[in-house]
Amino acid sequence: MESFVHVVILSMLVTTAIAIVRVKDLFAVTMLAGIYGLLSASFFVLMDAHDVAFTEAAVGAGISTLLILTTLSMTGRFEKASVKPQTDYRPVLALVLVTVTGALLIYGTQDMPGFGTADAPAQTHVVPRYLNDSATEIGIPNVVASILASYRGYDTFGEVVVIFTAGIGVLAMIMSKASSTPVVQTSLMSDHVVLRIVSKMLIPLIMMFALYVQFHGEYGPGGGFQAGVIFASAFILYAMLFGLTEARKVVNNTVVQLLSALGVLLYASVGVVAMINGGSFLDYDFLSADPVAGQMLGILLVELGVGITVASVMIIIFFTFTARSQKAGEPD
Amino acid sequence: MSIVATYLSWALLVLGGLLCISGSVGLLRFPDFYTRMHAASVTDTLATGMILVGLMLQAPTWIVLAKLIMILVFVLLTGPTAGHALAKAALHSGLKPLLPGKSGVLEADNKSSGGI
Numbered sequence: 244m245e246s247f248v249h250v251v252i253l254s255m256l257v258t259t260a261i262a263i264v265r266v267k268d269l270f271a272v273t274m275l276a277g278i279y280g281l282l283s284a285s286f287f288v289l290m291d292a293h294d295v296a297f298t299e300a301a302v303g304a305g306i307s308t309l310l311i312l313t314t315l316s317m318t319g320r321f322e323k324a325s326v327k328p329q330t331d332y333r334p335v336l337a338l339v340l341v342t343v344t345g346a347l348l349i350y351g352t353q354d355m356p357g358f359g360t361a362d363a364p365a366q367t368h369v370v371p372r373y374l375n376d377s378a379t380e381i382g383i384p385n386v387v388a389s390i391l392a393s394y395r396g397y398d399t400f401g402e403v404v405v406i407f408t409a410g411i412g413v414l415a416m417i418m419s420k421a422s423s424t425p426v427v428q429t430s431l432m433s434d435h436v437v438l439r440i441v442s443k444m445l446i447p448l449i450m451m452f453a454l455y456v457q458f459h460g461e462y463g464p465g466g467g468f469q470a471g472v473i474f475a476s477a478f479i480l481y482a483m484l485f486g487l488t489e490a491r492k493v494v495n496n497t498v499v500q501l502l503s504a505l506g507v508l509l510y511a512s513v514g515v516v517a518m519i520n521g522g523s524f525l526d527y528d529f530l531s532a533d534p535v536a537g538q539m540l541g542i543l544l545v546e547l548g549v550g551i552t553v554a555s556v557m558i559i560i561f562f563t564f565t566a567r568s569q570k571a572g573e574p575d
Numbered sequence: 576m577s578i579v580a581t582y583l584s585w586a587l588l589v590l591g592g593l594l595c596i597s598g599s600v601g602l603l604r605f606p607d608f609y610t611r612m613h614a615a616s617v618t619d620t621l622a623t624g625m626i627l628v629g630l631m632l633q634a635p636t637w638i639v640l641a642k643l644i645m646i647l648v649f650v651l652l653t654g655p656t657a658g659h660a661l662a663k664a665a666l667h668s669g670l671k672p673l674l675p676g677k678s679g680v681l682e683a684d685n686k687s688s689g690g691i
Contacts, residue, residue, distance in 0.1 A: 435663065441656040448649075 245289070252286050269320055273311045280304035290358070293464040294387040297456075301472040306557055309479060313561060317568040369394075382535040383461040383542065391466065392542040396525035399545070400510055402468075403552050407507045410556035414500070417567050435484070442484050449477040457550050461539075467546040471553025478554075479561045487565050496562065499555045506552025513544045584632035591625030598622060607673040608665055612658060619654035623647075 259279045266272050280303025287296035356363035373390055381389035391399055453474035460466030482490035514525040522529030527541025594617060601614025627647045634640040 435660060437656060437659050441652055445649075445652065 248289060249286070252282055252289065256282050256286070267321060269315055269318075270312075273308055273315065276311065277304045277308035280307070294385075294391075294466070297464045297469050301469045306472045306476060306479075309476070310557075310560060310564065313564045313568070317564070380535070381538045381542070383539065385461055385463060387464075388461050388466055388542065388546075389538075392545050393527060393538055396514070396527075396541075396545065399549065400514070400525065403507055403510055403549050406556050407503060407552055410503050410559045413560050413563055418563055439484055442480055446477050446481055449480070450474060453477065453550075453554075457546065458543075460546055461542060467549025468553055470546075471550040472557060474550065474554040475557030475561070478558050482561065482565065487562065487569060491562070494558060499558050499562070503552050503555035503559060506548040506550070506555065509548035509551065510545050513541055513548070517541070580632045584629045587625045587629030587632070591622045591629060594618065594622035594625065608670055609662065609672045612661060612665075616654060616658040619658065620651060623650050623654070 256279065259275055259282060263272050263275045263279065266275065280299055283303060284296040284300040287293075287299055356365075360366070373386055373394060377386050377389045377394075378384075381393055383389055453470045456465040456473060457467060457470035460470070478490065478494060481493065513527070513530070517526045517529045518524055520529035525541075525545075527538045528534040530537035530541050598614050598618030601617070602611050605611045605614055624647060627643055627650070631640055631643045631647075634643060
């Protein structure tokens, strides 16, 4: 029965992928990409990877769809009709390349152990240590959170820096000088009374849910990445409904930029404090007299840093894109 | 008592599933945007609501029940709002609903300026 569900979801994924390639309407493509993210999330749930599924649902289906839609408001709705006038356009070559690469990848999976096999390297290498000792070493029930934030703290730090860099990249490339003098523009949504009222009811709930995800990450699926994205989506919803100028009154540009750096700084400072106390970088055992309490404190602070950075970078990206598209004169 | 709850729960789950299917069929078969949206919003609210209530009757602990109720409230708030926004956007951009014309055939009403 379970493999039947697997087959159904995977074939829906393939169908969605083909539809994304074939459809020319970019709004439809964006929605299909969101559906693709949601289907992947369902597939991850079937594989018992709830943390990954949660991230995929929040990032793949949620915020990236939003950001692509914002981009579309700048670029226009339809693909350029044709690229045929270019003489060196050879779809056959691309097709051959993709087919060969795909065949090689599928051939490569032949050597991989089956999903969930007991003697697979994933099950024998470090995982027994994580599963057996994380309860006594780290002291939190969600092993995924303890691996993510403590055992593999370096990797997560790298990820946060990547997100921070993405924010800087967006700012460096498309931040306009005019952002300090906001365009006076009534929001397109100003006449949507129902939308505004319902959103006013929902925004506090979304923020509370984000905080729950943030601080419940040690006990169940969740954590800084998901919480940051959800928190940012509350602000993005506000900005979409009430206009960028209003939203900037709530969260000042400078403050968001400072916050995005503050998250990374918080993460790194936890590591440095551990070093000062005599441990190695990001070794939370040294944060407190009791190693387990130190681990709990370290994970809490680190996840908070992740959440702050992710939320503010998402807000920065959305605000910058929106400001750019409004400056271009075509609010549509 | 628990037998009744189980049967009721399964009845609601099956009914919700059937409504999901009928909503999808309607989405594919109905003639114009507004009727199709009606089919989709039935799936959004009634079918989802029935499935959620069916699950609530089987909730093992009160915390699961509370979470399901919260999901239900969220769905009941967002679904109709999304439908409303969609319909309004379509009407604003000039899409006329199909109405029965003089000959009894469905046709887009082009005479009246679309009510806003």
